Every structure is written in structure tokens, then in C-alpha cells.
């Protein structure tokens with residue numbers, strides 16, 4: 310089955326703002342006025358950067374990422390209509406008497422979506438992602454739950470996260486709606502998506518940390534590859550590089566040089582490297598720093614001007630060894 314790419318914004322930046330850093334404590338979700346101010350400033354910076362898609366999950370800060378975002382929406386009339394809200398369900402955090410586990414049962418999907426909508430104060434999730442593969446999931450059950458939510462107008466498009474090509478295909482066979490996205494960890498630090506193409510028929514290919522064939526499956530079926538962890542936690546753009554991480558230090562130096570040559574921030578080079586890939590990878594950025602968020606806006610321009618040799622220089626520096 311071949312589909313048109315879906316869920317891509319028609320205007321503005323291709324970037325998605327990731328809301329995992331918003332809200333309060335991961336322990337109990339507690340937050341205050343300061344967290345709402347941080348969220349307001351982050352959303353404002355994202356809008357300035359042309360970003361119109363916001364990525365959430367029910368578990369972020371035990372729900373308070375969604376709650377503070379809902380507060381931001383309430384304070385900015387008209388904002389909801391200008392943006393797309395993406396949510397995720399499927400992970401259960403540990404709580405007294407419950408171990409951490411995954412749950413993509415129909416009842417859990419429905420309950421968690423309703424709770425997210427309540428916290429966000431909105432009527433529908435524009436995109437719902439299934440957060441992680443649940444070994445106990447039944448594709449037909451997921452399909453029924455999703456179809457019900459779509460029929461009620463509570464969910465728009467549906468996608469996945471951290472799923473391989475085989476898992477996407479199995480789900481798609483049961484779903485009546487096309488999967489529009491797969492959110493995977495992809496960055497200069499997690500470059501397995503590139504290794505998986507390069508290391509076919511090579512012993513090192515056995516330890517690639519990205520499922521073989523997934524990038525190709527997504528391209529063939531118009532499934533948007535969203536990259537979480539796309540800034541690599543800041544390690545190449547001013548954040549700390551671990552002692553002894555020679556490849557990390559060399560990559561950070563190269564990122565700095567390319568940024569200086571172009572007169573852009575280092576974040577734009579780190580993201581531009583991902584966006585230069587022909588699979589139209591969409592970075593999800595998780596920084597809460599308004600300056601860093603705005604700096605990401607130049608990523609597309611960097612991608613457009615990045616030469617093949619610059620792309621490989623960055624890839625090989627981050628790999629820390631040449632390709633075979």
C-alpha cells in the first residue's frame with residue numbers, strides 16, 4: 310500500500326516542539342506558576358520559530374506537561390486553532406501497587422486519550438501515537454479502539470512510536486486508518502537509522518540500534534519519521550560531552566565550525582544534519598530554553614545547503630570510525 314505523506318504541516322516549520330520538558334515533577338506531577346511561565350515562554354518561542362505542531366504524551370511529568378499546556382492554551386484565545394496537538398498513550402508509569410508496563414489494550418487507549426483531552430482542555434488530539442510496542446497488543450483490538458475514538462471526533466490521525474517496519478505493517482493490516490507517523494530516537498548521537506543502510510552485509514550491522522528496513526518502510530508508505538532526542542540532549546551544541554568521548558568532542562567541534570561558517574546556531578546544524586536526509590525526517594525538539602528553540606528555526610536552511618561531504622563528515626565524526 311502506498312499513501313500520500315500525512316500529518317505534515319502545510320505552512321511554517323517542519324519541526325515539532327516536544328513538550329516532555331514542560332510541567333512539574335516526574336515524581337508526582339506537582340507544578341506551580343513558574344512551570345506555567347516556562348511553558349508560555351517555550352510555546353511563544355516555538356511559534357516565533359514557525360513551529361505549529363506540539364508533541365505530548367499522557368505520562369510526561371505524570372500528566373502535568375499536558376495540564377500546563379492546557380493552561381497556556383486557555384490564556385491565549387485562538388491559539389488552539391493555529392496549532393496541531395499530538396498525543397501519545399501506551400506507557401503506564403510505576404505507582405504504588407503497579408509496576409511500570411505497557412498497555413495498548415482498548416480500554417486503556419480510550420481511558421488515557423480521554424484523560425489527556427481533559428488535561429489539555431481540548432476536544433480532540435489531532436494525532437494520536439501509540440507510544441511503545443506492547444507485546445500483549447492485539448492489532449484488531451487497537452484498531453477497534455482507534456476507530457471508535459476517530460468516529461467520535463476525539464482523535465484525528467493515528468501513528469506509532471518506537472516501532473519497527475514489521476510492527477507497523479502488522480498494525481496497518483488491522484487498522485482502517487493509515488498510520489501517519491513513527492516517532493523514533495534519531496540524532497547525530499543515535500545514528501542507527503543511517504548505519505542500518507550502510508552496514509547491510511557487514512558484521513557490525515548485527516548491532517545497529519535501529520530496526521533494519523524501518524526507514525525504507527516509512528518512506529514507501531508515506532509514514533512520517535519523527536525524530537525524538539533530535540538535539541542529542543545538547544551534547545554537540547554547548548552541552549557537556551562526557552570525559553573520554555573523543556568522537557563526541559570532535560563532532561561538537563565540527564558542528565561549531567559549520568555553524569560559524571553559516572552564521573547560525575549549533576542547534577540548527579545538529580537538526581539540519583537530520584533534515585538533510587532524503588526521508589524527510591522531522592525533528593522533535595525538547596529544549597525548554599526560548600533562545601535555543603528560536604535557534605532551531607534555521608535548521609531547514611542548513612539542511613538545504615548541507616553538502617554530501619559535510620553530511621558524511623558529521624556522520625563519520627559521530628560514528629567515531631569510517632564506513633566499511
Ligand SMILES: NC(=O)c1ccc[n+]([C@@H]2O[C@H](COP(=O)([O-])OP(=O)(O)OC[C@H]3O[C@@H](n4cnc5c(N)ncnc54)[C@H](OP(=O)(O)O)[C@@H]3O)[C@@H](O)[C@H]2O)c1
Nearest residue numbers: 327328329537538539540541542543546547548595596597
Ligand atoms: N516517543 C518517545 O518514546 C519519546 C521519548 C523521549 C522524548 N520524546 C519526545 O521528543 C522530544 C525531544 O526529546 P528529548 O527532550 O529527549 O531530546 P532533545 O531535544 O535531544 O534534548 C532536550 C534536552 O536537552 C537539553 N539541552 C539541549 N541543548 C542543550 C545545551 N546546549 N546545553 C545543555 N542542555 C541542552 C535540554 O535542556 P533545556 O531545556 O535546558 O534546553 C533538554 O533537557 C520530547 O520533548 C518528547 O516530546 C519522545
